[in-house]
Amino acid sequence: EIVLTQSPATLSLSPGERATLSCRASQSVSSYLAWYQQKPGQAPRLLIYDASNRATGVPARFSGSGSGTDFTLTISSLETEDFAVYYCQQRSDWPPWTFGQGTKVEIK
Amino acid sequence: QVQLQESGPGLVKPSQTLSLTCTVSGVSISSGRYYWSWIRQSAEKGLEWIGRIYYTGGTNYNPSLRTRVAISGDTSKNQFSLELTSVTAADTAVYYCARGAGDTYGNHFDYWGRGTLVTVSS
DSSP states (O other): OOOEEEEOSEEEEOTTSOEEEEEEESSOOTTOEEEEEEOTTSOOEEEEETTTEEOTTOOTTEEEEEETTEEEEEESSOOGGGOSEEEEEEOSSOSSOEEOOOEEEEEO | OOEEEEESOSEEOTTSOEEEEEEEESSOTTSSSOEEEEEEEETTTEEEEEEEEOTTSOEEEOTTTTTTEEEEEETTTTEEEEEEOSOOGGGOEEEEEEEEEEETTEEEEEEEOOOEEEEEOO
16 A cells, blocks of 8 residues: 655645645655645545646646655645645555545644 | 535444445436545544445445445436445544546546545444
8 A cells, every 4th residue: 555645744834925745655656646625624625636737626826746756736825715734645556545644734 | 517415324333334325416427437436534544545436336445444345326316325334433434425537547536525424433
C-alpha cells in the first residue's frame, strides 16, 4: 500500500499570501495524484487530478505540479474561502487507492 | 447536475451489519464512463477507500475490509449500496459515496455525496 505523507500538518497564512502544500509518496505514483479541499461539515471537493489538471470550476489560483514521489499544490493568492483542509490521493497502485493525512490551511 | 445522496441508519450495534444506499441523480450509473465508490472518514484513520462497483456489476474492495464488505447496484433505481458486516467501534465514521473518474486501474473522485455519520454503539 502506498503511503502519502503531507507537509506541513498546518499552514498559517494571511489572505493574499501564497500557499505551498507538499505530498510525498512512499513509491512512485507517476502523475496519478489528485488534490481535494475539505471544509468543516462538507465532503471533499476535487481540485486537481493527474498532478496538474484542474477540475471543472476550480479557480486558476489553484495549481498542481510534480511527478513520481513529490507533488505540490500551490494556491497563488489565498482567498478567505480557501482556508480549509487539503488532501492528496493516489490512483497509481491499488487496491487500495490511498489518501494523505491532510494539511490544514488556517488564517494567521 | 450530478448529485449523490447517502441514506441509512445512523446507529448500528456492534457485530451487526451496516447498510447504506447511495442514490445518484444527473447521470446513469450504467453509463459505463464512471465507477461508483464508497469512502469513509474517521479521526483515527482519515479518508479510507472502501470499494467500488462498475456498471457491469464488477466490484473491487480494499483488502483490509474485503472479508466484511459487499457493494451492489440497482440500475433500475440508479442506486448502489454498501454492506459492512460484523461492525465494531472502529467502523464508526462518516461514510461517503462518490463517483470515480479515470480508468479501470485508477480513480479520482469528482463528485461526492454529503456524507452520513454512522456510529457503532450498543
